[in-house]
Amino acid sequence: MNFGVWGVTSLVFYLGGLLVVAEIAKRAKRDASPADHFLAGRSLGTFVLFLTLYATAYSGNSLLGYPGRAYRDGFSFIMATGFMMSIIVMFHVIVPRLRPLAVRHHFVTPGDYLRIRFAGRWAGPLRLAVACLMSLALANFLLAQLKAMGDVASVVTDGRISYPAGVIGLALVILFYETRGGMRAVAWTDAAQGIVMLVGLSALLGWLLAEAGGLAEITRSVASRRPAAVSVPSATVCINWFSTIALMGLASILYPQAIQRIFAAESGKALKRSFSGMTFMPLATTLVVTLIGVAAIARFDITNAVDTDEVVPMLLHDWGSDGGFSTGAALLVFLGALSAIMSTADSCLLSLGSLLSRDLLGREGSAEADTRLGKRLAAVMLIGTIPFALWRDLTLWRLIELKMELLIQCVPAFLIALHWSRLRAGPVFAGIVVGTVFSAGLSLAGVARIEGVHVGVVGCALNVAVATLGSLLPADRETGASVASPSPVNTQ
């Protein structure tokens, strides 16, 4: 039996397993409230929380987009290990302050914090603007996962599952188990998927190192094939390196699904322990996928940028075709990659459902009808995203940048608002408008960076300037002086 047939068989068994988990999770539900469906009744302990944070953070972007970018750029993409780690560093800014508020006020979505934090006539438009930005970012994230699912499924099964069939079929499976099992199904499958991904990626790198005769040999082969991939980066690339760390570090902590995991933890201690462990995961994952992408330079000659996203599936196909142990190990990586992608997609979908129903449509209740509305909206978004996934013209990395450039505009509304009680809704809203128009306008005009700095980072600087300077001006009391950033004692 060739590798493609093994791929189809293992996929069928894996998807069957997911559906069983969804059914068990459905039976474990305590009630039909949004808190139970979207946050698993706030019951995630350290182990599951850690693995669900891991599986959500390391997605199709990490497994396909990062090796693709490493293949294009060479060793300078080691920056990815740094920026993934900067996310866990930046969580220090929000977790100690947001967590106690979330527990006290029973937050379900990021918008629930804004509802408590800001008052006055601009508070409503601000919540709406943040919800729009977050929903767009999530839809973009979902799109990237759908594209990645299609890529992996079609390449690994030797085309027996076509790209469109992979996108549509796997999307329907996610929709089914997320709708049935909610956050419990997502967290449990994340936990299993996280373990498979970790083992699988390490095995793939091990195979590449063994084939090439060690890391030094890989570096020499890459140097002879493409010298620019190993040379010290130029000043512009170094500036872009700093800019990427700022962009990813600041924006990634504002992923709605990441914020919701702060709410879903069973305790602050569980959160703290999970983050202590998470800080090492870029070394076990991002570094590994970067080295895989660089090693692929010595094996393949890919000229089209979009096709570089298929570096990992192509490696898996080569590896699996060796037969015997190699086939089994490559199948494990295939399932690990697919599961990582699906776990991120389901988290996006779950967050989208809650965000659309509560923050955009204002359904803030705890009734079953609100949960049902969230599920339906998520289904509509997923189905609406599928046609875009079938249109393949952007690399996964460009999709990541676009998403982050939107999310980073929410920095004042959360990061500054949690620490500075004078920040007011009006200036924050104005800042978001200025930052978003600036960065989206330049992106649409085809300008992605200014001297190596992402336009989203420049937009965020403008945004912060407008929000802070505006808040320093005397406020009209009727426009709503801002309320409450929580206690300053816990910042350390």
Added chain:
Amino acid sequence: MSVPRSRRFAHAACMSVIALLYVLSVPWYRDSDAPLRLWLGLPDWVAVALLCYVGVAFVNAIAWILTDVHDDLPDDVADGVSDDVADALNVAAGDAGERR
């Protein structure tokens, strides 16, 4: 529930070290025409960046251990040390309740 000054200082020190490691990880101080030299099987500037990130991981883990993540607002808000903040919170929570 206030945090001891020594712990706050240690946390701030960790954050400063992390910032320094990030600045060192980017090879802005290297000549881009430098010849390839391998270290740990990697180009030397990549190995330096990687060691910086390993350092960040350890220091950040220590910083998280030093961080307290409470499940309720810290006592000194309730005790009135930061009355303005606590009052504002209560007003906001009340307003939110009424709106619901």
